Amino acid sequence: MIVFIVFLGLSYAYVSRSIGGTKKQVIHVGNLSLVLEEDENNLTIIDAFPTADEVGMIQDAFTFRLINNTPSDTYYILKLANITTGDALSGDDVKYGLTKNGQVTINLISSIVDDTVDTGLIEGNQTLEYSLRLWIKEEIEDESRIAGKGLSFKVNVVQTSEEQENPTPSQSPTPTISPEPATEKVFAQENLGEDCTTYNDSENTFLVGQCANNYIWYSGKLWRVVSRNNETGAIKMVTENSVTSISYNLESRATFENSYVDQWLNQEFLPTLHDYEDYLVTDSIWDVSADSSNAPVMPNGTTTVERAVGLLNAYEYYRTYQKGATYTTGYLNNGTGWWLSTWYYSSAAGNYYVRGVTNMGALSYGKPHSGNYSGSTYYIFGVRPTINLKSTVQIVFGNGTLDEPYHLAGDEQETIGGKTLISTRYSGEYVTFNNELYRIVAIEEGLTKIMAVDKPSVLTRISFHGSTGVSNFAVAQIKTDIYNEYYLILEESSKNMIEPNTTWYLGRIGNAGSYHYKATICQTVDVNISSLECEKVTTTATAYIGLPRIGEMFCSQITRNTKSMFWTLTPVAHRTGALEVYYVDATNRIFSTSPNSTFGVHPSLYLKSNVVIASTNTGDGTYEHPYEIELLSE
Numbered sequence: 001m002i003v004f005i006v007f008l009g010l011s012y013a014y015v016s017r018s019i020g021g022t023k024k025q026v027i028h029v030g031n032l033s034l035v036l037e038e039d040e041n042n043l044t045i046i047d048a049f050p051t052a053d054e055v056g057m058i059q060d061a062f063t064f065r066l067i068n069n070t071p072s073d074t075y076y077i078l079k080l081a082n083i084t085t086g087d088a089l090s091g092d093d094v095k096y097g098l099t100k101n102g103q104v105t106i107n108l109i110s111s112i113v114d115d116t117v118d119t120g121l122i123e124g125n126q127t128l129e130y131s132l133r134l135w136i137k138e139e140i141e142d143e144s145r146i147a148g149k150g151l152s153f154k155v156n157v158v159q160t161s162e163e164q165e166n167p168t169p170s171q172s173p174t175p176t177i178s179p180e181p182a183t184e185k186v187f188a189q190e191n192l193g194e195d196c197t198t199y200n201d202s203e204n205t206f207l208v209g210q211c212a213n214n215y216i217w218y219s220g221k222l223w224r225v226v227s228r229n230n231e232t233g234a235i236k237m238v239t240e241n242s243v244t245s246i247s248y249n250l251e252s253r254a255t256f257e258n259s260y261v262d263q264w265l266n267q268e269f270l271p272t273l274h275d276y277e278d279y280l281v282t283d284s285i286w287d288v289s290a291d292s293s294n295a296p297v298m299p300n301g302t303t304t305v306e307r308a309v310g311l312l313n314a315y316e317y318y319r320t321y322q323k324g325a326t327y328t329t330g331y332l333n334n335g336t337g338w339w340l341s342t343w344y345y346s347s348a349a350g351n352y353y354v355r356g357v358t359n360m361g362a363l364s365y366g367k368p369h370s371g372n373y374s375g376s377t378y379y380i381f382g383v384r385p386t387i388n389l390k391s392t393v394q395i396v397f398g399n400g401t402l403d404e405p406y407h408l409a410g411d412e413q414e415t416i417g418g419k420t421l422i423s424t425r426y427s428g429e430y431v432t433f434n435n436e437l438y439r440i441v442a443i444e445e446g447l448t449k450i451m452a453v454d455k456p457s458v459l460t461r462i463s464f465h466g467s468t469g470v471s472n473f474a475v476a477q478i479k480t481d482i483y484n485e486y487y488l489i490l491e492e493s494s495k496n497m498i499e500p501n502t503t504w505y506l507g508r509i510g511n512a513g514s515y516h517y518k519a520t521i522c523q524t525v526d527v528n529i530s531s532l533e534c535e536k537v538t539t540t541a542t543a544y545i546g547l548p549r550i551g552e553m554f555c556s557q558i559t560r561n562t563k564s565m566f567w568t569l570t571p572v573a574h575r576t577g578a579l580e581v582y583y584v585d586a587t588n589r590i591f592s593t594s595p596n597s598t599f600g601v602h603p604s605l606y607l608k609s610n611v612v613i614a615s616t617n618t619g620d621g622t623y624e625h626p627y628e629i630e631l632l633s634e
Contacts, residue, residue, distance in 0.1 A: 032076060032122070033067040034157050035615070050143070053106055056135030057097045057397050058404060063131045063618070066157060071124035075160045078118040078130075080109075089149040093140060099131040102410065104396060108137070109151065127420075182406065183233040185395045186214060186225050196331075197324050201298055204229055204236070206316075209324030211331040215240070215405035216389075217398070217622060219274040220428025220440065222405060224331060226312065226320060226386075233391030234281050238312055242338050242382030242556040243269065243428075245588050247515035248368035254343035254352035256288040257305045258527060259368070260516055261339060261383055264551065265309040267530040269385050272427040272442075272553070274411055276308065281388040286310035291355070292344040294363055299342075309385050314342035314355045314363060321361075333361030336557045336588040338382030359587035369515050382556055382588035403624060420613045422629055423448045427553055429621035431629050433607075434494035438626075441553050444532065447499050447606040451548055453559055455566065455600040458485045464567055464581050465595035471571040471579040473506055474541035476595065478567065482545045486603055497631050499606040504546040507537040508573035509582075510592070517551025520570050541569075546604045550582055550590065557588050565599045 068074055080096075091109035098105045098117060105118075122128055132155075136146060185191065187198065187205065196211035204227040207214055214225040222240040229236070249259035256262055270276060288310075289302040296315040317340060321330030342355040344365075353365040398406040422431065423443050431438050431450060438450040465476045473479055487495070507520040518525040522534035531551070547569040548555035557563045563586045572580040572592040580592040583599050610632040619625040 032074065032157065032159050033069055035065040035067060050138045050140045051135040052138045053095065053097075053135075056095060056133055057104065057106070058399060059133055059135065061099070061131035061133045063129070064155070065130065066122060066128040068122045068124055068126050073121055073123050075121055076119065077116055077158045077160055078155065079158070080117050080155060087149050089136075089146060089151045091151075093136055093146055094151055095135055095137050097131075097133040097135075099129075101129050102396065109134075180395050181233075181391065182216070182389060182393050182395045182408065183228055183235055183391050185406065186216075186235065186400065187228055191400060195324065199319060199323050200230070201319070202230070203298070206319045207331070208320055208322065209331070210329055212402070213400035214331065215398075215400055215402055216395075216408065217405040218279070218389075218408050218411055219272065219276075220426035220621060222402075222623070223387075226316060226332070229388070232281070234284075235389040235391075235393075236316075236386060237389060238332070238386045239384045241334055241558050242336060242384050242588050243558070244383050244517075244551060244553055245381035245556040245584055245590050246383060246517040246551050247381070247590075248339055248354045248366075251367060251369040252352060254345070254354045254368050255303065256286070256311065256341045256343070257303075261311065262305075262307070263527055264383065264517060265311075265385055266307055268532075268551075268553070270309050271530075273387075274426060276387075278410070279389060279393055279408070280308055281390055282308040284308065284310065284388045286341060287313055288341040288343070289313075290344040291315065291342050292346070292353075292365070296342070296363075309387055311339060311341040311384070312386050314340050317357060318363065327357075327361040327363070330361060333357070335359055335563060336382050336586075337364075338384045338588060381590050405622075419632065421609070422607060422611045422613060422627070423609060425613075425621060425627070430619075430623055430626035431621075432619070432626045433497070433629065434490050437623075439554055439558065441548075441604065442532075444606070446609040447502070448611065449604060449606050451554055451604040452602045455564070455602060456486055458489075459601035459603065461598045461600055463596050463598045468594045468596055469579060471581045471595055472539075472541075473504065473543075473547065473569040473571075478547075478601070479541065479543055482547075482601060482603060483543070486601075487545050493631070497607050497611050497629065498544055499608045500544055501542040502544075502546070502606045504541045504543055504569060505537050505549065506539040506541060506569065506571060507549075508539075508571045509550060510573045519573075520549045520551050544605065548602060548604055556584060557586065563587070566602050567599050 066076065094109040095106060096109055100118060140146065191213055192211065193213050196207060196209045196213065199206045199208045206227045207225060216223045216225060216237060221243070223237040224240055225235055225237045227236045244264065246260055246264060248261050253259065276282070283306055286305050286307055287299040287301055288305060289299040291299065291314050296318045298315055299313060317332060320332050321327050327333060337359050338357050340355040340357065343353065345352050351367060354368050355363060355365050358364045394409040395406045396409045398404050400406050423446055425440060427440050427442055429440050431440065433450060436456065437453040439453055441449040441451050459482065462478060462481055464478045470476050505521040509515055509519040516525040518531050518534065521531045521536055523537055524534070526534065547567055550568055550570040555568060565583055565585050568582045568584065570582045572582060574580055579595065581595055582590055582592050584590055608631065611629055612632045614628040614630040617628040619627045621627050
């Protein structure tokens with residue numbers, strides 16, 4: 001095993017540190033600061049064998065930041081200097097990968113020893129994020145000459161008064177790992193795995209079976225690639241889990257166009273996606289034709305809509321498990337129920353139905369408005385948004401697995417440090433709060449709303465209220481219990497990050513057959529306005545800690561672990577006058593029940609506007625590597 005020790009330097013002095021150390025080091029020279037974060041990653045070659053570029057670029061990295069502390073633009077030079085003692089590897093055998101704000105450069109060490117690796121202009125108050133990786137190049141036939149040898153270097157940063165010439169590209173026989181088109185990378189047979197194959201229906205090529213290498217991380221959400229359009233190359237992908245749970249539409253309207261789900265996807269969800277006009281085919285045509293069969297055929301375009309975001313139809317879902325899997329083992333079965341865009345009318349029953357997927361993965365159907373069982377009919381509430389990614393979008397790293405999903409070029413998921421406000425990040429990204437995993441729900445009036453991914457141990461099973469007479473969160477026992485049993489035992493540093501006594505909206509839904517999600521927060525359910533922009537309901541509560549509401553992002557089963565029932569704060573507008581509250585069950589359906597029932601709680605809270613990504617942060621906002629956060633000193 002060959003361990004590379006990295007040394008950090010500025011001007012004529014340098015500070016050394018072994019990768020994997022525990023102390024942050026900050027060095028100031030002129031207008032610039034070079035910051036080496038506390039980092040558990042090791043710049044290590046796992047063994048002395050040659051490594052392909054694409055493998056080298058997904059190993060652990062040594063990360064550091066260059067910060068311009070003044071409003072003035074400044075030129076800089078970043079250099080590597082070989083300081084190896086003892087039996088050293090030849091630079092001709094070692095490659096480095098330097099990532100600067102998401103842009104990747106790969107070269108041989110030999111071409112840059114004691115020379116410039118990066119140079120340019122750093123704007124006033126700008127921070128540059130760097131990641132550095134080393135590996136032995138793949139083109140080595142005689143491995144005996146590299147055994148037992150190592151290499152050490154230092155990084156020098158110098159502030160200059162004028163622009164320098166860019167470094168000369170390496171003459172390596174295998175130049176660099178350039179970003180690859182997602183449409184080619186994901187569908188390359190060698191990347192699919194043994195249990196994944198493809199099916200071509202002349203219009204689209206589907207991934208079929210137990211596919212495990214089709215994960216993409218984009219805009220704080222994990223997606224599964226489903227198909228590729230044969231003509232345009234656009235990739236269709238659906239979120240790994242439901243991102244909310246809502247009624248589909250009115251009882252008599254089962255079509256997708258202008259349904260509650262259609263409104264939610266294109267008014268509430270779409271704005272949470274990073275630069276979606278550059279990434280998505282925003283004028284995608286979605287075939288939402290009727291089909292009641294258990295073996296759907298390719299729809300013929302009887303009913304279509306043009307949207308940026310839609311849902312899978314029954315045929316598309318059916319195709320994903322029809323060659324090499326069953327609906328229980330197909331890659332889209334996530335153990336919960338969720339809506340599809342296909343509908344039909346039963347003349348025998350006199351009812352409209354929407355197709356869906358059960359928690360077992362089977363095709364089923366349900367009434368658009370209801371959340372209860374009726375015989376063998378499942379009424380499914382989970383919403384898994386579906387998008388078409390442009391063929392020009394490229395993948396920069398990752399191997400497509402759950403733990404190392406593909407990352408897209410330009411989707412800013414690199415570690416962000418310095419003074420970056422958490423309110424500038426994406427809905428869906430993960431943060432560590434009070435040593436627990438939380439997820440960003442939304443940004444509202446400069447405050448970042450987050451929700452616990454798992455239920456804290458003290459809130460795994462509590463009643464909304466001890467009797468049946470209270471469904472109003474403002475005066476319910478659950479509000480007091482959450483405050484006493486959860487908020488009061490938080491660490492002081494965590495309490496200080498919470499915006500105190502924020503407003504929680506308590507709009508009722510369910511009156512006279514109307515189950516519109518906007519009624520939980522908006523005074524009117526105007527189809528032309530989003531819930532962030534609407535005039536809010538006047539029934540509210542103030543609290544430090546609250547609960548998710550129906551129609552809110554991630555008010556659904558979002559955990560990778562055990563799924564279980566949890567409370568919302570949305571009361572029922574009941575025809576009979578009974579006082580009930582909605583909860584989400586373990587399969588994503590929404591039911592109402594008496595307040596004295598007992599379920600778990602996913603605490604929700606608002607972070608103050610001056611909460612930032614911590615200077616000690618090593619995460620990138622993913623499930624495996626959440627952001628560390630802290631309160632910015634005023």
